[in-house]
Amino acid sequence: MTGLPPHLRETVDAYDAIAVRYAELTRDALGPFPLDRAVLAAFAELAGGAGAGPVAELGCGPGHMTAHLRDLGLDAFGVDLSPVMISLARRAHPRLRFEVGAIDALDLADGALGGVLSWYSIIHAPPSEVPAYLAEFRRVLAPGRPLLLGFFEAEGGPVTAFDHKVTTAYRWPVDALAALAGAAGFDEVGRMLREPGENERFRRGHLLMLAR
Template structure:
């Protein structure tokens, strides 16, 4: 999908999306544990960016864990929802393909199901941006719909076209961008999900 199409699709469902997923994390103990570990790793490392933050639910969660965190999202509608629900936090409109951030300025990046709409051929550019803005020693936690096999698989995401990724395949792209995997989780789908979830924790040397 083009960024313009993705932006338009999420603008059209921003209010519904915020209402639907507001309490989604409550029933996800493994996801909360990963986020807590990410917070422990990045708490004293500098600012953390929640890239593709949507309505800001995870930005707010990370703030509650003691992080200096801000959100960035492609959709103005989502940013408006995030600012409404978390008025004490910073949220900016922006694209993960060209972040308005200085080199090495972040101690951590959360990309929680936010790269799934990116065309597979464009992901190396996105991951190069992640590497650019992370400080040495900074961490990336990325989550996505997972699949078996060797190649990404398109699927009919409820908002707009998206891609599932094999963990090894996505880890390989991140390694090519200069990020080193330190942990991974393959989680079976919850009652509210259609597909397994993949999580990768990586570090910039």
């Protein structure tokens, strides 16, 4: 893949290099965390129903979360910029659709989706670029349809870079990220903050929103 900005090229190369190990480590990522499963179930309830469009996991990695959405009854597919991750996702979940693509420039029509899951997929984006990601999520969502953001929460501090195990990532204050989403055209439904579990360093944040 050519023509990527340096930070995206670095992120793709880093995830391609550790994709197999990453897929193994995250296979049961939801198992110990009932609150994570609960917020995903709430998202699925908002995204389902008669006439709902397909749901995209944007930044799907090896596809485990896309498969979880399928198990919750959604017509789900995944998009990720890492070709190796997409190859692993297709191999692990051959009945689901996975596409290589940039999640800030999606090959989708306006309002095409009935839901967007961004589960720790914008954590590596420089803070100045996050509004563009949120704007793209809003563009592809039909009005009234849900977006769920998962991210590392800054625990009262400012937006903060940290040494993520793959490549540099950012922790966000939940209020600041909610404000950016509001400016992009979303109304907050609710938020969930979870304290770090075993082998986790930081509090986890989750924002559930509806497109205006």
